[in-house]
Amino acid sequence: MSKNIEQNTEKNIEKNIEKIIEGFAGRANDIFDRATADYHITDSIDAPVPQPFAGFEAVLYGKNWIDVAQWHMEDLIRDPEIEPAAGMVLKHRIDASNQDRTDKVEEIDSFFRDLFAEVKPLEGATINTESPAWAIDRLSILAVKIYHMRQETERTDASAEHIARCRGKLAVLLEQRTDLSQAIDDLLADIAAGRKYMKVYRQMKMYNDADTNPVLYAKK
Numbered sequence: 001m002s003k004n005i006e007q008n009t010e011k012n013i014e015k016n017i018e019k020i021i022e023g024f025a026g027r028a029n030d031i032f033d034r035a036t037a038d039y040h041i042t043d044s045i046d047a048p049v050p051q052p053f054a055g056f057e058a059v060l061y062g063k064n065w066i067d068v069a070q071w072h073m074e075d076l077i078r079d080p081e082i083e084p085a086a087g088m089v090l091k092h093r094i095d096a097s098n099q100d101r102t103d104k105v106e107e108i109d110s111f112f113r114d115l116f117a118e119v120k121p122l123e124g125a126t127i128n129t130e131s132p133a134w135a136i137d138r139l140s141i142l143a144v145k146i147y148h149m150r151q152e153t154e155r156t157d158a159s160a161e162h163i164a165r166c167r168g169k170l171a172v173l174l175e176q177r178t179d180l181s182q183a184i185d186d187l188l189a190d191i192a193a194g195r196k197y198m199k200v201y202r203q204m205k206m207y208n209d210a211d212t213n214p215v216l217y218a219k220k
Contacts, residue, residue, distance in 0.1 A: 014192075017115060021188040025181035028060055028136060032143035035064035040147075045069050045076070045093075056111055063104040064140045070097040071144050095207075101137070108133035109200045112188075122194040128187055131198055135184050142177045149173055 031053065038050055053061050076082070077090045112132045152158070152166035190196040206212035210220070 017119075017192050020115060021185070021192055023185070024188055025139065025184045027057075028139060028184075029143065029177065029181060031057055031060045032064040032140050033147075035061045036068045036143050036147045039065060039068045043072070045072050059104065059107055059111070060136075060140075063101070063108065063137070064143060066097060066101050066104060067140050068144045068147075070094060070101065071148070073097065105133045105137050106200065106202060108136055109198075112191075113198065113200050116191050116198065119192060119194055119197075121197040125195055125197050127199065128196055131200060132184065132187060132191070135180065135187065139177065139180055139184065142173060142180065146170065146173050146177065 034052070038052070039047070049062060049065050051058060051061075073090060073094050077087055077094065082090075109131045149166055149170045153163055153170055155163065187196065191198055210216040
């Protein structure tokens with residue numbers, strides 16, 4: 001490869017990275033809010049997942065759909081009058097949802113790993129305490145929390161004290177989303193510039209694996 005072609009290739013890679021990461025958290029928040037609102041059209045954990053997006057945006061949409069559906073599963077399983085058999089079925093479903101959530105996070109991290117594959121870390125570059133995708137995971141869950149806390153502030157059957165408390169909590173959640181969004185954008189910019197680098201660690205959960213959960217492999 002000639003020097004000019006190599007330089008042009010590097011510039012194209014840089015432009016592609018810049019296009020994807022610029023304002024990324026804001027776009028992700030919009031997608032998460034859309035997915036959470038779409039879920040509540042039916043408000044059913046059995047509703048099929050819509051496909052309003054394509055490519056990586058579809059992955060983000062699907063990630064939030066998992067989070068909001070699981071939020072409601074967690075509500076349902078806390079019903080003190082739930083039948084034990086139904087509760088056990090739901091518990092297994094929550095376990096499966098947790099695995100789906102982890103798989104989506106790893107898919108998001110794989111996207112960023114490939115995106116930054118040609119970036120050379122600077123001397124003294126450091127690794128972050130969490131990968132981009134696990135920070136994005138928290139951003140997705142925040143969208144679900146904000147939606148439901150906002151609902152609490154709009155209840156007509158709750159006390160004024162309850163509404164006031166929830167308004168205070170909503171303000172904190174919104175501030176947290178602003179801070180986390182900035183931190184994610186800063187992290188992506190630092191990785192793109194070589195100031196930080198990322199690794200993808202698989203979660204290697206053991207309880208869902210028949211080869212590593214002793215209760216399961218004892219039954220083989």
